[in-house]
Amino acid sequence: MVESTAKARQPNCWLTIRPWRKIMPDKQVWDITEALALADTWQNRFDGKNMPEGFFPQLHALAEYLHDNGQVQRAVDLLRSESSMGVSRFLGHRLEHARLLSRALFDAGESDEALKLVEYYGSRPYLFDDLNKLGYFLFCRSAHCLATHDALKLAHCVTLLVETQAGMKDANLIRIIQQAGGINALIRAAGSLDFSTRMLLRVFGLAQRLAGKGVAAGVIGRGLHFAVNILRSVSRLKGGNLVGLLPRRTPGKVRIRAMVGNNHPVVVTRAMGGIGDLLMMTPGLKALARKHPDREVWFAIPKGFHQLFYGFESIKTVDIDHLELYQEDCFALHNLTECPASRVETSTLPNVKQNRIDIFAAAMGITAKELDSVGRTPVYTVTDEERLWAISYLAQKNLEPGQAIAIQPYAADAYKNYPHMELLATKLARDTSVLVFHNSPLQGYENENILKVDNCTLRQSIALLSQCKMLVAVDSAFVHIAAALAIETASLFGPTNGELFTKYYDKCHVIHGHNVTNCHSCWRNKFVVCPRTHSNTSKCLYEIDIEYITEEIFNSYPEFVEEKATTIDESLKSILNFAKEKASSPKYSGGLGRVKFCISGIRWVFSRCFLTQKYGKFSLQIEIFFFNLLHFFEKPFKKHRHMDLLLVQPNGLGDAIINKAYSDYLIERMHFRKDRVLILATETWKGLEKELHPDSAVFFFNKQKFETNFLYRLSLYRYLKKYYFSYVLCNLRWKPRYITDRLMLVISGRNKAIAAHENSDHAQKVLFQQWCTKKKMNCVDVSDIRSEFRRIPQFYKHVFGKIIETPPRRTVFHRSACLASRYVRGNYIVLHVGNADVRRRWGVEKFSQVGEYFANKGYQILIVGGYCERDLIDAFDQKFKILIDQLHLAVSSSKCNTQSLGIGVF
Numbered sequence: 001m002v003e004s005t006a007k008a009r010q011p012n013c014w015l016t017i018r019p020w021r022k023i024m025p026d027k028q029v030w031d032i033t034e035a036l037a038l039a040d041t042w043q044n045r046f047d048g049k050n051m052p053e054g055f056f057p058q059l060h061a062l063a064e065y066l067h068d069n070g071q072v073q074r075a076v077d078l079l080r081s082e083s084s085m086g087v088s089r090f091l092g093h094r095l096e097h098a099r100l101l102s103r104a105l106f107d108a109g110e111s112d113e114a115l116k117l118v119e120y121y122g123s124r125p126y127l128f129d130d131l132n133k134l135g136y137f138l139f140c141r142s143a144h145c146l147a148t149h150d151a152l153k154l155a156h157c158v159t160l161l162v163e164t165q166a167g168m169k170d171a172n173l174i175r176i177i178q179q180a181g182g183i184n185a186l187i188r189a190a191g192s193l194d195f196s197t198r199m200l201l202r203v204f205g206l207a208q209r210l211a212g213k214g215v216a217a218g219v220i221g222r223g224l225h226f227a228v229n230i231l232r233s234v235s236r237l238k239g240g241n242l243v244g245l246l247p248r249r250t251p252g253k254v255r256i257r258a259m260v261g262n263n264h265p266v267v268v269t270r271a272m273g274g275i276g277d278l279l280m281m282t283p284g285l286k287a288l289a290r291k292h293p294d295r296e297v298w299f300a301i302p303k304g305f306h307q308l309f310y311g312f313e314s315i316k317t318v319d320i321d322h323l324e325l326y327q328e329d330c331f332a333l334h335n336l337t338e339c340p341a342s343r344v345e346t347s348t349l350p351n352v353k354q355n356r357i358d359i360f361a362a363a364m365g366i367t368a369k370e371l372d373s374v375g376r377t378p379v380y381t382v383t384d385e386e387r388l389w390a391i392s393y394l395a396q397k398n399l400e401p402g403q404a405i406a407i408q409p410y411a412a413d414a415y416k417n418y419p420h421m422e423l424l425a426t427k428l429a430r431d432t433s434v435l436v437f438h439n440s441p442l443q444g445y446e447n448e449n450i451l452k453v454d455n456c457t458l459r460q461s462i463a464l465l466s467q468c469k470m471l472v473a474v475d476s477a478f479v480h481i482a483a484a485l486a487i488e489t490a491s492l493f494g495p496t497n498g499e500l501f502t503k504y505y506d507k508c509h510v511i512h513g514h515n516v517t518n519c520h521s522c523w524r525n526k527f528v529v530c531p532r533t534h535s536n537t538s539k540c541l542y543e544i545d546i547e548y549i550t551e552e553i554f555n556s557y558p559e560f561v562e563e564k565a566t567t568i569d570e571s572l573k574s575i576l577n578f579a580k581e582k583a584s585s586p587k588y589s590g591g592l593g594r595v596k597f598c599i600s601g602i603r604w605v606f607s608r609c610f611l612t613q614k615y616g617k618f619s620l621q622i623e624i625f626f627f628n629l630l631h632f633f634e635k636p637f638k639k640h641r642h643m644d645l646l647l648v649q650p651n652g653l654g655d656a657i658i659n660k661a662y663s664d665y666l667i668e669r670m671h672f673r674k675d676r677v678l679i680l681a682t683e684t685w686k687g688l689e690k691e692l693h694p695d696s697a698v699f700f701f702n703k704q705k706f707e708t709n710f711l712y713r714l715s716l717y718r719y720l721k722k723y724y725f726s727y728v729l730c731n732l733r734w735k736p737r738y739i740t741d742r743l744m745l746v747i748s749g750r751n752k753a754i755a756a757h758e759n760s761d762h763a764q765k766v767l768f769q770q771w772c773t774k775k776k777m778n779c780v781d782v783s784d785i786r787s788e789f790r791r792i793p794q795f796y797k798h799v800f801g802k803i804i805e806t807p808p809r810r811t812v813f814h815r816s817a818c819l820a821s822r823y824v825r826g827n828y829i830v831l832h833v834g835n836a837d838v839r840r841r842w843g844v845e846k847f848s849q850v851g852e853y854f855a856n857k858g859y860q861i862l863i864v865g866g867y868c869e870r871d872l873i874d875a876f877d878q879k880f881k882i883l884i885d886q887l888h889l890a891v892s893s894s895k896c897n898t899q900s901l902g903i904g905v906f
Helices: 032-046 055-068 072-085 091-107 111-122 131-148 151-163 169-180 183-190 195-211 215-237 256-260 275-291 303-309 340-348 356-363 368-374 384-396 421-428 458-466 477-484 546-556 558-565 568-583 590-612 616-637 653-670 703-708 710-720 738-746 762-774 788-804 844-856 867-880
Strands: 266-269 297-301 316-319 332-335 405-408 434-437 450-453 470-474 488-492 508-511 641-649 677-682 697-701 723-730 749-756 778-781 828-832 860-864
Touching: 032 055, 032 072, 055 072, 055 091, 072 091, 091 111, 091 131, 111 131, 131 151, 131 169, 151 169, 151 183, 151 195, 169 183, 169 195, 183 195, 266 275, 275 297, 275 303, 275 356, 275 368, 275 477, 297 303, 303 316, 303 458, 340 356, 356 368, 384 458, 405 421, 405 477, 421 434, 421 470, 421 546, 434 458, 458 477, 470 477, 470 546, 477 488, 477 508, 488 546, 508 546, 641 653, 653 677, 653 788, 697 703, 703 710, 710 738, 723 738, 723 788, 749 762, 749 788, 762 778, 778 788, 828 844, 844 860
Parallel strands: 266 297, 266 332, 297 316, 405 434, 405 470, 434 450, 470 488, 488 508, 641 677, 641 723, 677 697, 723 749, 749 778, 828 860
Antiparallel strands: none
């Protein structure tokens, strides 16, 4: 990196489309000119676009900075433009937007508009996920009511301030009492207050007086007020009738007896999603409708979620944003915006015992017996028109209803995602058609048997799901939808307790990796990293093996296997068609050609079996036995080529460089011929073979295809069977382990050595050593050595003893550079964005934070990656191609059609 004085700071272009986390500099070092320029940029660039959730805290920070530095009108303009950026999709940010905008409007002299905002939110407590957030709006509304002598509205504000924790927030209740001239004056100004409100208000006043008489008295007084408030909060969350929190049309108390004889509705409010939670509320709503057969049940939710309840005749959906409720208008109010499930789960972590269906029902005042009468299965209705549309859609794709498997690969929170879902989809696509669902264009999943459903509406997607025979999904809304549609489901759970979430879903089978990682449901959220990986990736999900998932699916749903067994007629037809087509080929003419034709036919038949059947734990033995059988028939027509050494390197470039030092030293000391040395490696360092092993043969194979494609493995086995090796060395055993085991079994060699370096218990080590002894392999246990710089040398020393005692010098290699000088003129920094092991990848977002910091200092940003990092570089391309100069380091010489950077690796 070139060192020089940093350039003068200018408005940072990285800030405009960065992943929106902590991108705002410290306010103390801000320049007001830069802040104004950034506000203009955001208003012009993002107006009318739906921005991601993490963007809005940064906009609010910028608006606050402008407001606090005298640019009140600019703050107002910025916050007004935020309304068109999709802030209403996120309830917490929407409330903060309303608070900041009303505050700025007051200071800008636009009191009328500010008062409309304050009145709207201050009179609707059911819009708040935490009633503490009501404090600001209630204070402003109360101050205005005191000034205008509006006793009715003041009474409502005082009631909410006293009966919720909002009065304690920022001492709002104390400030109102002081403005009114004392508690008695406030009671007189508010007119008729309920007895409980007056009592709590006087308890609060007593606490304040005791606080002035000493510490002990103050603690007693405040503790009394806090205890009373907590008791009321608990009763509120347990499903009591909260109609008393609503404003009144006329003074006086609304009598319950007067409400019994009328037909006012029962109202349930929920100002946000998600879809899964809304569906888990449906059993409680159904029971509530049965409990009140003579009244309507209104479910007030955002309009975008109304589509979930088409055909649910027990309730009436209402747009909560246009709902104005008074005590006289409804018989009962159950507020689920202040989420009872989150409160219960938070208070009982990590030993959560209650299912959310039960919690939501209890919050509506439904008993367990009443819920039993309607069942605990979510409610969702697919209309006849939607069902016909789905059947027609599948017919256009040559699919029949009940034929495909559905996959829902992504949850709303990334920490719930299964990292290997694409590989799982590819494997399932061997046996059947697969539909992959997402709400935006999907990357990857390219397979002739995979249909990507990423351009349909939510209800269309659910209609297609209803025509699938089973669902494989992460912890997402589709698990609950499938339960409502009675579809067989295999759900992948990690940090959350899948058995508890799907407790009442008879057709749902939960798969998790807790047994592999020796952990349990930690109930972490997106703001807490996994304690095992120290990142957002959940280890309990990452470690779930694809083979384990498919085995669980086949064991849990045996009818799936039986269905495959009925396709024997189709397989026989395929065999006959194959024979007719190939038998006439000149390639198979003559006696030797007929033998080759028979061998090819046997191989093809077995490959069809492997692509359509499940062998469970015996798949490895069957595959190796089948290959050895073919090799036995092919052996008379082939001759082995003798080789001195085979190095199996299923790891990345770093390990390859360390291995190179020892392999070069070994070749020299053992007098191996370099043209009789073969390196078997993955494609992680493809393109550097001439620098690492210029005189030896290097064979690269695709690890993903090897794991999922039987025919690809078979072709690799045939290639390796051409040779007979004096030494076969493998100093890394893959996870899953069967990959390395398959390779080592089919390789012909006199001396085989394999390392057991992954963490395992004593019993696993013993079993592996016994397996190696049975297969006549030398097992080298280096599992206690964590560092590659010590583990790899120890492996070679164990195998070759004194020959390798003297540590060899590490080799340096260099590639020529052809980089335009403008990239490295002045300050620059190089970001290497990838790693061969996805568990060690740092991620685009964190590299973006580093890049933003240095770009802000005036540095050029050079993004560098290798053959296997193209996916990450493409992610940078999509996010930053407009704003920064980028560099692709194309390691593969066949694809080196862009500028490349020379590197020296030590």
